Amino acid sequence: MGMMKIAIASGKGGTGKTFVATNIFYTLLKNNYRAMLIDCDAEAPNSIAFFETKLVKEIEVTQLVPVINTDNCTYCGKCHEYCNYNAIFILPPMKIIQVIEDLCHGCGACRVACNFEAISEKPVSLGKVNLYSNNGKLSLIEAKMNIGVMSPVPVIKAAVKHIDNQAEIVILDSPPGTSCPFIQTAGTSDYVILVTEPTPFGLSDLKQSVATLRTLNKLYGVIVNRAGVGNRDVYDYLKQENIPLLFEIPFKKEIAELYSVGKIASEHDSSLSKQLFATVENIILKYGSSNSKR
Amino acid sequence: MEVAIVSGKGGTGKSSISAAFATLNGKVVLADCDVDAANLYLLFNPSHEEEKAFITGEKAFIDYSLCTNCGLCIDYCRFNAISFKEEMVSISEIACDGCRLCSRICPENAIGMIRNDKSKIYAGTFRNGKMVYGRLAPGEENSGKLVNVVREKAKQVAKENGLETIILDGPPGTGCPVISTLTGVDKVVIVTEPTISGLHDLERIVELVKKFNIQIFVIINKYDLNLSVTREIEKWCLVKKIPVAGCLPYDENIIKAMVNRKSIIELNPELEISLKLNMIWNRIKNQEK
Numbered sequence: 016m017g018m019m020k021i022a023i024a025s026g027k028g029g030t031g032k033t034f035v036a037t038n039i040f041y042t043l044l045k046n047n048y049r050a051m052l053i054d055c056d057a058e059a060p061n062s063i064a065f066f067e068t069k070l071v072k073e074i075e076v077t078q079l080v081p082v083i084n085t086d087n088c089t090y091c092g093k094c095h096e097y098c099n100y101n102a103i104f105i106l107p108p109m110k111i112i113q114v115i116e117d118l119c120h121g122c123g124a125c126r127v128a129c130n131f132e133a134i135s136e137k138p139v140s141l142g143k144v145n146l147y148s149n150n151g152k153l154s155l156i157e158a159k160m161n162i163g164v165m166s167p168v169p170v171i172k173a174a175v176k177h178i179d180n181q182a183e184i185v186i187l188d189s190p191p192g193t194s195c196p197f198i199q200t201a202g203t204s205d206y207v208i209l210v211t212e213p214t215p216f217g218l219s220d221l222k223q224s225v226a227t228l229r230t231l232n233k234l235y236g237v238i239v240n241r242a243g244v245g246n247r248d249v250y251d252y253l254k255q256e257n258i259p260l261l262f263e264i265p266f267k268k269e270i271a272e273l274y275s276v277g278k279i280a281s282e283h284d285s286s287l288s289k290q291l292f293a294t295v296e297n298i299i300l301k302y303g304s305s306n307s308k309r
Numbered sequence: 310m311e312v313a314i315v316s317g318k319g320g321t322g323k324s325s326i327s328a329a330f331a332t333l334n335g336k337v338v339l340a341d342c343d344v345d346a347a348n349l350y351l352l353f354n355p356s357h358e359e360e361k362a363f364i365t366g367e368k369a370f371i372d373y374s375l376c377t378n379c380g381l382c383i384d385y386c387r388f389n390a391i392s393f394k395e396e397m398v399s400i401s402e403i404a405c406d407g408c409r410l411c412s413r414i415c416p417e418n419a420i421g422m423i424r425n426d427k428s429k430i431y432a433g434t435f436r437n438g439k440m441v442y443g444r445l446a447p448g449e450e451n452s453g454k455l456v457n458v459v460r461e462k463a464k465q466v467a468k469e470n471g472l473e474t475i476i477l478d479g480p481p482g483t484g485c486p487v488i489s490t491l492t493g494v495d496k497v498v499i500v501t502e503p504t505i506s507g508l509h510d511l512e513r514i515v516e517l518v519k520k521f522n523i524q525i526f527v528i529i530n531k532y533d534l535n536l537s538v539t540r541e542i543e544k545w546c547l548v549k550k551i552p553v554a555g556c557l558p559y560d561e562n563i564i565k566a567m568v569n570r571k572s573i574i575e576l577n578p579e580l581e582i583s584l585k586l587n588m589i590w591n592r593i594k595n596q597e598k
Contacts, residue, residue: 026345026346027319027320027346027348028316028318028319028320028321028346028481029318029319029320029321029481030319030320033506058317058481058482058483058484058487058513059317059318059481059482059483059506059509059510059513061318061505061506061509061510064505064506064509079387097409097410097413099367099407099408099409100408120406120408121387122387122388122406122408122410123385123387123410124408124409124410124413127385127410127413127414128413160483160484162483162513162516162517162520163483163488163517163520164484165453165484165485165488166484166485167482167484190482191319191345191346191481191482192345192346192452192480192481193345193346193445193447193448194345194445194448194449194450194452195450196484197345198403198448198450199403202403202404214564214567214568215348215351215352215567215568215570216324216346216348216351216567219346219348219351220346220348223345223346223447226447226448227447227448229447230447230448231403231448244561244564245564245567245568246568268534271534272534272535274504275503275504275505275507275534275535275538276504276505276535276538277505277506
């Protein structure tokens with residue numbers, strides 16, 4: 016226990032989640048925290064490329080799907096009735112029954128439903144959890160969904176399970192949006208940093224994220240990225256709703272350029288590095304449990 | 310003709326580009342399929358002629374007046390959503406997948422299901438045609454199904470109003486809402502940007518789109534932020550035989566247009582970026598497979 020998990024999230028994509036997550040992780044390591052970075056954006060994982068890493072282990076993530084043994088099947092339709100995802104197609108008069116694997120969530124209800132032992136299960140691959148070390152320590156975990164798979168949630172769940180118990184601070188790079196993949200990531204965290212930009216789109220998505228975090232009852236604050244572009248509406252909203260503005264990252268072409276070639280801006284910009292570290296340390300001191308404080 | 314605008318990663322400029330295409334020429338149906346973060350209504354302020362609730366799924370809940378704390382449901386749940394908390398069986402709303410199995414096997418009939426019905430779908434008129442969009446209620450799931458409903462509605466509206474072009478502003482990523490956006494469209498436009506992450510995500514989304522046998526176009530947005538990565542993306546597209554429909558420069562007017570609740574075309578059709586968008590849209594519309 017004593018570990019603190021901080022998710023970096025945003026309703027809209029491209030606001031700079033990965034930028035913030037990788038830079039915070041970098042400054043934590045630099046300040047001798049035992050930190051881990053978990054890339055939960057399983058549909059588009061990009062965090063690992065910013066660090067020198069060694070792949071330690073690849074873990075296959077699977078889900079069970081039903082297999083129907085038509086010798087035993089009586090076409091009674093009970094499995095179809097039990098399936099809440101419409102993943103079993105059945106036409107009793109024609110003696111046709113089929114599993115639509117893409118729709119199956121692997122809940123096992125069909126197997127419970129079947130009274131004739133006509134349903135068994137087989138695993139299918141959903142993606143991978145890749146474990147990476149940095150300076151000899153397990154520090155980075157990547158959730159990577161197979162292309163064509165519907166939901167990244169099982170892969171994200173599996174990635175979070177591999178967090179090292181020794182870690183003090185865990186940074187989770189969240190997928191964009193406010194639905195299942197985001198909830199899965201935010202739900203496991205102690206604090207959520209929302210990254211937004213001062214534009215109408217940024218504000219609209221921020222409101223959506225805030226509403227979701229309120230229903231989840233999570234602690235959160237906001238980092239405004241590309242400060243200086245757009246207008247002041249985001250700031251007015253934060254003030255009005257009493258939401259902490261944690262930090263503003265100014266829009267600088269140099270920062271964008273470093274990012275575009277896979278470099279950590281904090282490594283080259285010491286004031287950015289210091290300010291980002293101060294921002295996270297504040298959160299850790301205020302909300303972290305006893306062991307993650309210094 | 311249905312054209313989907315998508316990208317592997319978010320924030321590449323899908324919505325701004327969709328808004329530009331929707332205001333270039335002729336009336337269109339514009340469908341915002343990014344139901345997690347629908348934004349186009351902010352620019353176009355459409356009338357709400359129709360509003361419908363959408364059921365995104367179900368969640369299990371326990372009736373404690375009937376529950377005997379036997380824990381059978383815990384053994385059956387594959388989503389680890391049920392556990393003993395302070396010696397009481399408790400269901401985590403976040404982890405519950407809504408499969409209903411616990412409710413079916415409970416010997417005391419103590420588990421019921423609640424419908425998530427706060428998500429909405431809207432249809433109406435905007436200044437250059439018809440608009441359909443969905444908004445997922447905070448924390449609700451199953452955005453793929455909502456995308457399907459938005460698309461069905463868009464097709465119906467197109468038919469009723471004799472409009473030929475449907476523009477779908479898609480969600481980011483490669484998961485279920487993206488798959489729902491791509492299924493059965495005529496053309497897909499992938500927007501990317503010249504960063505290492507941009508190229509990596511382009512590779513992933515192209516791999517997905519290739520499963521569908523749809524005509525693909527790539528737009529490299531903000532191409533001048535890193536010319537060498539832009540060249541790398543162009544080369545990659547050449548090898549994969551995917552046409553680059555065009556490159557768009559970084560232009561602060563994009564944000565200015567957004568702040569003024571306009572598309573870039575409406576802000577100023579004579580800008581370099583506006584002229585390029587016009588050219589790109591004509592190429593996408595007219596190129597035969």
